Amino acid sequence: MTKIKSLDELRKKKQQLEQNLEIREKSDHPESLVQIKVAMATCGIASGARTVMNALVEKIRNDKIPAVVTQTGCMGYCYAEPTVEVKKPGHDPVVFSYVDVKKAEEIIDKYIKNNELLDGILPANYQTI
Amino acid sequence: MYKMQLLVCGGTGCQASASATIVEKLNESLKAHGLTEDAQVVTTGCFGFCEKGPIVKVIPDNTFYTQVTPEDAEEIVTEHILKGRKVNRLLYENPETKEHISDSKHMGFYQKQMRIALRNCGFIDPENIDEYIARDGYSALAQVITELTPEQAIDMLKQSGLRGRGGAGFPTGLKWEFTRKYTADQKYVVCNADEGDPGAFMDRSILEGDPNTVIEAMAICGYCVGATKGVVYIRAEYPLAIKRLEIAIEQANEYGLLGKNILGTDFSFDLELRYGAGAFVCGEETGLIASMEGGRGEPNFKPPFPAESGYNKKPTCVNNVETFANVPVIFLKGPEWFNTIGTEKSKGTKVFALAGKINNVGLIEVPMGITLREIIFEIGGGIKDGKKFKAVQTGGPSGGCLTEKHLDTPIDFDSLLAAGSMMGSGGMIVMDEDDCMVSIAKFYLEFIVEESCGKCTPCRVGNKRMLEILEKICQGKGDMDDLDHLRNFAYVIRDTALCGLGQTSPNPVLSTLDNFYDEYVAHVKDKKCEAKQCKALATYTIIPEACTGCTVCARNCPTDAITGERRQPHFINQDLCIRCGVCYTKCKFNAILVQ
Ligand SMILES: Cc1cc2nc3c(=O)[nH]c(=O)nc-3n(C[C@H](O)[C@H](O)[C@H](O)COP(=O)(O)O)c2cc1C
Ligand code: FES
Numbered sequence: 001m002t003k004i005k006s007l008d009e010l011r012k013k014k015q016q017l018e019q020n021l022e023i024r025e026k027s028d029h030p031e032s033l034v035q036i037k038v039a040m041a042t043c044g045i046a047s048g049a050r051t052v053m054n055a056l057v058e059k060i061r062n063d064k065i066p067a068v069v070t071q072t073g074c075m076g077y078c079y080a081e082p083t084v085e086v087k088k089p090g091h092d093p094v095v096f097s098y099v100d101v102k103k104a105e106e107i108i109d110k111y112i113k114n115n116e117l118l119d120g121i122l123p124a125n126y127q128t129i
Numbered sequence: 130m131y132k133m134q135l136l137v138c139g140g141t142g143c144q145a146s147a148s149a150t151i152v153e154k155l156n157e158s159l160k161a162h163g164l165t166e167d168a169q170v171v172t173t174g175c176f177g178f179c180e181k182g183p184i185v186k187v188i189p190d191n192t193f194y195t196q197v198t199p200e201d202a203e204e205i206v207t208e209h210i211l212k213g214r215k216v217n218r219l220l221y222e223n224p225e226t227k228e229h230i231s232d233s234k235h236m237g238f239y240q241k242q243m244r245i246a247l248r249n250c251g252f253i254d255p256e257n258i259d260e261y262i263a264r265d266g267y268s269a270l271a272q273v274i275t276e277l278t279p280e281q282a283i284d285m286l287k288q289s290g291l292r293g294r295g296g297a298g299f300p301t302g303l304k305w306e307f308t309r310k311y312t313a314d315q316k317y318v319v320c321n322a323d324e325g326d327p328g329a330f331m332d333r334s335i336l337e338g339d340p341n342t343v344i345e346a347m348a349i350c351g352y353c354v355g356a357t358k359g360v361v362y363i364r365a366e367y368p369l370a371i372k373r374l375e376i377a378i379e380q381a382n383e384y385g386l387l388g389k390n391i392l393g394t395d396f397s398f399d400l401e402l403r404y405g406a407g408a409f410v411c412g413e414e415t416g417l418i419a420s421m422e423g424g425r426g427e428p429n430f431k432p433p434f435p436a437e438s439g440y441n442k443k444p445t446c447v448n449n450v451e452t453f454a455n456v457p458v459i460f461l462k463g464p465e466w467f468n469t470i471g472t473e474k475s476k477g478t479k480v481f482a483l484a485g486k487i488n489n490v491g492l493i494e495v496p497m498g499i500t501l502r503e504i505i506f507e508i509g510g511g512i513k514d515g516k517k518f519k520a521v522q523t524g525g526p527s528g529g530c531l532t533e534k535h536l537d538t539p540i541d542f543d544s545l546l547a548a549g550s551m552m553g554s555g556g557m558i559v560m561d562e563d564d565c566m567v568s569i570a571k572f573y574l575e576f577i578v579e580e581s582c583g584k585c586t587p588c589r590v591g592n593k594r595m596l597e598i599l600e601k602i603c604q605g606k607g608d609m610d611d612l613d614h615l616r617n618f619a620y621v622i623r624d625t626a627l628c629g630l631g632q633t634s635p636n637p638v639l640s641t642l643d644n645f646y647d648e649y650v651a652h653v654k655d656k657k658c659e660a661k662q663c664k665a666l667a668t669y670t671i672i673p674e675a676c677t678g679c680t681v682c683a684r685n686c687p688t689d690a691i692t693g694e695r696r697q698p699h700f701i702n703q704d705l706c707i708r709c710g711v712c713y714t715k716c717k718f719n720a721i722l723v724q
Contacts (some may be wrong), residue, residue, distance in 0.1 A: 010392065026189060049264050
């Protein structure tokens, strides 16, 4: 370990190290964040949910979006996988269907950032725990 | 980049139930399923909910798994991490509604808590200084030593209103100012990690879960009071805390956050550990210093206070672990912020070790001014087995018992004192209708007699005499004069003992005498113990209708007090009965009545 020699160096060090704690910090106050849930049951994974999740996580990090990405079990829309549910603070949850990497980015750019709705929204008629 | 993290509790409680193996198994399982890029396992400090440990918390969805075994690791990975399905059977179950609660934020145990001193416990890996730095660790130290004069820093601390968490609640900023005032070629900062109250374990948890925060605060203290050396006095019975402290000190030294010319300034600070053998009296600061110097753990008369003449006769600032744990945040968030939390004269939060006849046992941190009712019935989830609340003991062996009538008092240093108890280190033991208050007072006095160093007569002899009286009462041999004697002894010891141990030792007796006088009278006059704890006061009789005449009681009675024909109801001769209770435990037909 190299020595930290000034307040500035400590600040830089902190910035480098922050990322690993980011998801923990965010989960500490989930109410104020956009909650994104990717359906990751067998059906979801088979149709590429993992790649979609990776893309979402990456973009959120890069664009510094106040959001957390979690996975849920099957939401019951196996025909429309991969599905992604987005819950913005103060809004009802919205479920997007047939999400691929491109659509994932659109969800963030259009719906999350600007509140524009996209195609492929499913009626939310289920409950999760 | 990890998408999920599995925080596994590595506190003493959870480690005792194999949490280290859980970490191993989780890692194996992640590897087997090719998930090592997605999820990371982190060993953290205590979550506070030790009773339901081992705890595994999954981030970012805050899923709180309780009583996890190494065998559950595979299921957590294949179900939760791989498929996003929570493992229901491991979720916390609300004892009343039987409903599974997944998010720890929705658990009654956590809802009213506010974590300042414990902010990093159960959140970061205590063996990795980088995680502490990522949480603004050492920023307070850096700011203080590069941007503030010691006087300015002390002023901020005074403004914050922080008072010592070691028991007496002395204003911390003022203590630092006193220590600064004395000039000497060497001064010391001492962290009191003796934690002598048998019911408390917050200091251990802080050191195990976030050792760096204590180190940082001690360095800040060193800068403020003008000390270049710090010593943590810690009981040798805390091996895990010692190990984590050692790791943290080594890492801080490697980063240059301890040692010579910290962050390129003129300020240097070194830290070492000193082990105590675990005597209650060594938690008293002058006793602690005597023990640090290699002498017997015997307190000295104050003044001079350690701030003037302490370790090696040099000015020494002694603070408690939890006190220190509050310091860095105060500098980061500002004294005004700290000032908004708590009551008028007690700012901030206090950590309590909640134990006894309560549903949720564990370590909690709550804002000062919360009521006992909120702690016991909301955070603690109420009394076990639906029994009736009787009393709550706060402050350990130096404290007292509070009752129903105190349930709605906002608690802080001063209100607890006014109610005849004290904050102490934050032990909180809840009692129900089955607890005998005379026996409780006796229990604490036994502890005191055992732990008194013997240097002064009031404490050494007086407490022994008080204990003898209590024993007499519990045996049904007490009379009303004894109750007056108890009080007289208590006042003399309180007023004349040398150190805090003796001065506060009568508290458990006095507070039970005040709040449960009738119970003492019942023991003395009616020879009755309502809670049925004092065996000698019980009468054992046989219910003829229930007795089958199996002869088991008669065969086991050590004094042959039980007679009767086979298959006929038996009978206990009260003159021969020594009230040992053997018949009660041996009878298979619930035919023995205890009154
Ligand atoms: C009998 C007795 C036992 C004590 N035990 C402890 C202890 O275990 N830990 C502690 O921090 N303070 C203990 N104290 C209080 C210390 O003497 C001292 O006041 C305290 O460490 C100062 O730190 P603070 O100002 O941060 O509270 C004890 C005091 C007495 C009288
Ligand atoms: S030791 Fe694990 S929760 Fe306390």
